Amino acid sequence: MIAAHNTSYLAKLPAGLKFGALLAISIGLYLIPSWQALVVLLIGSLLLLFSARVKFQQLRTALITLLLILSFVFISLGMQTNWENAWVSVLRLLTMCMFAYAVSLTTTFDAMLELFQQVASPLRYVGANPAQISLGLSLAIRFIPELKRVYLEVREAQHARGLANNPLAVAVPLVIRSLRIADDTAEALEARGYDSADKLK
Amino acid sequence: MELPEIQLEQVTVSFEDRTVLADINLTLNERRIGIIGANGAGKSTLSRLLNALVVPTYGTVRVGEMNTSKHAKQIRRDVGFVFQNPANQIIMPLVADDIAFGLKNLGLSKADRKVRVEQTLDELNIKHLADRESHTLSGGEQQMVALAAVIAMQPRTIVFDEPTTMLDLRNRLRFQREIAQLPQRAIVITHDLELLEDFDRVLVVTDGTIAFDGLPADAIAHYRQWSHV
Numbered sequence: 001m002i003a004a005h006n007t008s009y010l011a012k013l014p015a016g017l018k019f020g021a022l023l024a025i026s027i028g029l030y031l032i033p034s035w036q037a038l039v040v041l042l043i044g045s046l047l048l049l050f051s052a053r054v055k056f057q058q059l060r061t062a063l064i065t066l067l068l069i070l071s072f073v074f075i076s077l078g079m080q081t082n083w084e085n086a087w088v089s090v091l092r093l094l095t096m097c098m099f100a101y102a103v104s105l106t107t108t109f110d111a112m113l114e115l116f117q118q119v120a121s122p123l124r125y126v127g128a129n130p131a132q133i134s135l136g137l138s139l140a141i142r143f144i145p146e147l148k149r150v151y152l153e154v155r156e157a158q159h160a161r162g163l164a165n166n167p168l169a170v171a172v173p174l175v176i177r178s179l180r181i182a183d184d185t186a187e188a189l190e191a192r193g194y195d196s197a198d199k200l201k
Numbered sequence: 202m203e204l205p206e207i208q209l210e211q212v213t214v215s216f217e218d219r220t221v222l223a224d225i226n227l228t229l230n231e232r233r234i235g236i237i238g239a240n241g242a243g244k245s246t247l248s249r250l251l252n253a254l255v256v257p258t259y260g261t262v263r264v265g266e267m268n269t270s271k272h273a274k275q276i277r278r279d280v281g282f283v284f285q286n287p288a289n290q291i292i293m294p295l296v297a298d299d300i301a302f303g304l305k306n307l308g309l310s311k312a313d314r315k316v317r318v319e320q321t322l323d324e325l326n327i328k329h330l331a332d333r334e335s336h337t338l339s340g341g342e343q344q345m346v347a348l349a350a351v352i353a354m355q356p357r358t359i360v361f362d363e364p365t366t367m368l369d370l371r372n373r374l375r376f377q378r379e380i381a382q383l384p385q386r387a388i389v390i391t392h393d394l395e396l397l398e399d400f401d402r403v404l405v406v407t408d409g410t411i412a413f414d415g416l417p418a419d420a421i422a423h424y425r426q427w428s429h430v
Contacts, residue, residue: 110298135292142294145336184289191254191282192292192350193306195274 010052010106015115018103025099029092038091045098054105066097113138150177204357204386205265206230207251212260214246221246223409231401235417236390237424238406244390247406248360251388252280278307281351285363287343296346297331303354321353325379341372348379358386365393394421
């Protein structure tokens with residue numbers, strides 16, 4: 001889920017401040033044992049989301065998945081420990097996720113990458129290149145749906161040839177096509193003036 | 202816009218033992234240039250020579266005063282490249298960020314990048330795509346975004362490698378209009394012969410050599426004859 005254009009007051013705050021606050025809140029939530037206090041904070045996180053004009057539609061799929069996971073956590077924790085403990089844990093996770101959505105949906109992807117580069121800048125001293133790592137991250141996010149599309153195409157083609165149950169028949173063309181995409185993308189990066197050596201300066 | 206002369210002198214390109222282009226001599230001055238030829242004839246290699254994605258094994262390629270073997274980085278700022286499959290050319294997950302990517306590589310400030318991105322989106326009438334995730338775009342939209350990413354960098358020459366192959370008729374016509382309106386020089390490698398009708402010059406590449414060089418109608422007739430169509 002990538003932030004669409006958001007013009008709320010939260011979007012105008014620096015990404016570092018928002019992520020720093022999120023980190024502090026996440027740690028703080030684990031120091032609160034009372035479920036009543038957690039409910040108040042959950043309401044606060046929802047108000048923050050709404051005040052930042054985040055559309056419910058953007059969150060729908062993520063929320064459904066989250067609620068399924070939390071239901072599983074609630075049941076397993078409840079059975080292993082006690083139901084109050086499970087309730088507190090689920091409230092903590094849910095509140096943390098709501099704050100996280102409020103931050104991630106009001107921060108542009110570009111701003112997140114820049115923040116990542118700043119945070120990861122000490123890695124230069126051990127020979128790593130934060131700019132390259134951040135480009136790698138953005139390429140991974142960009143190409144996951146692309147690779148899924150290629151996988152579905154290959155699977156469909158192998159279905160048509162009666163090879164649907166043969167994992168090798170799907171894996172080999174998938175790897176070859178993925179390598180071709182990687183080659184094309186590397187060429188496009190060059191053509192668009194990307195120079196990894198520059199980023200080391 | 203003053204367009205730099207592109208000059209290829211005795212250019213040969215070999216990959217391992219295979220010669221892909223042999224002894225090519227060309228001077229390109231025109232605004233609209235087409236390159237046609239059979240699959241594997243060397244068209245794509247020829248196009249990649251023009252912005253230093255491929256450097257000659259022998260001979261020299263010059264864009265203005267710059268030699269592609271020595272000034273690749275500067276040449277890529279002046280010669281943009283639109284690939285056949287736009288999906289592999291779009292680097293960033295969001296359209297606006299993708300257009301800004303090349304500008305970041307040019308060293309533009311954040312504020313300048315923002316202005317240039319908005320200007321380009323507006324110019325191509327695709328402002329509505331700015332916040333879309335790249336993978337959700339249709340083929341035609343992806344091709345327009347790929348073009349926008351190149352135009353934003355303000356090169357004086359744009360090379361298109363089979364740009365209409367993956368487009369339907371409507372998007373193909375739209376793309377053709379966009380190419381026609383570009384103030385830049387456009388060098389288009391294509392199998393889509395209709396696209397070249399209004400061009401100034403068309404080269405026919407056959408087996409790694411320039412088999413014909415002339416006006417579109419003559420070049421297309423030569424190519425049709427060669428292909429026995």
